[in-house]
Amino acid sequence: MRLLILGGTEFVGRAVVESALGRGWEVTVFHRGRHEAPAGVTTLLGDRTAPDGLAALADGEWDVVVDTWSAAPSVVRDAARLLAGRVGRYVYVSSCSVYAWPPALGHDETSPVVEGSPDAGEVPYPQAKRGGELAALDAFGDERALLVRAGLIIGPWENIGRLPWWLRRIARGGAVLAPGPRDTPLQYIDVRDLAEWVVQAAERGLSGPYNVVSEPGHTTMGDLLEACGRATGSSAELRWTPPETILAAGIEPWTDLPIWIPRAEQPELHSAIHGVNVDKALAAGLSCRPVASTVTDTWGWLESLGGIPPQRGDRPVVGLAAELEAKVLGG
Template identity: 75%
Template sequence: MKLLILGGTQFAGRAVTEAALARGWDVTVFHRGRHAAPEGVAVRLGDRTADGGRATLADGEWDVVVDTWSGAPAGVRDTARLLAGRAGRYVYVSSCSVYVWPPAAGYDESTPTVESSPDAGDVPYAEAKRGGELAVLDAFGDERSLLVRSGLILGPWENIGRLPWWLGRIARGGDVLAPGPRETPLQYVDVRDLAEWMLDAAETGRSGPYNLVSAPGHTTMGELLDTCVAVTGSKARLRWMPAETVLAAGVEPWTDLPIWVPPTQEAHGALHGVGVERALAAGLRCRPVADTVRDTWAWLTSLGGAAPQRPDRTRVGLAPEVEERLLREA
């Protein structure tokens, strides 16, 4: 298989590139040159946001294109149109954020989506991803378009900072504020499982939208944090605190305390209650949380503990002084 990955140097794109190379695929990476591409790929440099920035894609044919773009939909539109006659299938990494928010727990691919346009410029994230989907459909049609609506993605190469923040905080030791309840169910997909499923789906000719995340309740907040303690070898003491206490202190779920959303909030169903029957029936398999946490810690350690950070995303994590105050008052 000949694969063109648009991006391919960080997080989801990197995982797709590594997985394709491991399969012996012929991989071309189109990127801006800001990060080194994995060894073994053909590189075409360019910036789709610049005039003439797609010039290096003017020739070549591929079986599959994978695109992780999350900016203006017009960026997907123009790239997809350029490649429509020279590529077999277009896989667009979208998001469950495209659904009208917040969708009820158990929602599937038939749930209404936000309004958007493939011609849109800079728009909010949900509209950008939906516009990207529409751009792919416009250029490649229903039968040659695979829309991967990912949920929470964790694993090595993460440049958002969610799991890396927890690992780093727990590795420092001491008393760690752990937001309850311990049994709060979590749903995510390891970036490598996401990549493998996308390549399998593209190779077998799947099309249409798929929610791509583990089954609901794949793990719990307690299991995740206990595993962080175990893999880091930390002497940290998890201090479990009721969700009501955490919220009353003005702490923001998902951002101040990454991954966590209280099960009493609507957002929990939207983020950790995604209906994934279609993807599971299409072969999605998700590794245990211990593997994701262990391998993410090994990757972080190889970097000296400092994870990369996407410049277009706000840093996550609880301020130390807020944590100290809450633990002192508990």
């Protein structure tokens, strides 16, 4: 198959490229030239946000386009309209953030979503992703648009910093503030499993919305952090600390302590991120590797970079300040 990916040089886009190349697909990567494209692809350069930025896409035909854009929906709209007559299927990598707040525990693809517009400029993330979905639907219709509502994404090439922060912190050793309870359930998707599902779903001609993340309780906070210890070979001591102690210290779940959300204290947020129904994607072939594989491979990738992960400029830096951690631990 012939794949056009809009982006394709970082995180999710790169994983999709690698998956498609592994299947022997012909891959064209359209990007701004800020990062080197993977080997084995055809490269087209352009900036989607600039006047005439899509000029390199004026010609050409592809079986499928994959778009991971997460800002102004009008950018998705312009690309989708330009390609509608020359591409078979539009795969838009959206987010479970499109569900109206607060989403119920076990929310699925039929749950209410936020309002959005394909013509919108810069809007909050949930509305941006919903607007991107509507842009794909407007140009390609219900039968040719696949909406991939991803959950928390981690794994090699991560440029948000969540799993890399935990790996680097535990590798540093010493007493580590481990947010309890240890058995807090986690739900996420390894970027490579997401990419594999996207590629095979496109190949099968699937359409419509799919929640794509592991089953709820795929792992726990304890299993994740202990896997970090094994992967790094660290002698760090995980000090499991009650959520009330952490919250009383002014520490923010998700940002200061990435991935973690206290289930009892913040049930709505925990349900939104770690309580998504994925029956539809599982029935359509979704398979998720064990947490140890994700953690070990991410650490190997980090080591190949000298331990310094990339960081998206449009996302905040995550992680707990060492001074605050030490204060809570009493040292």
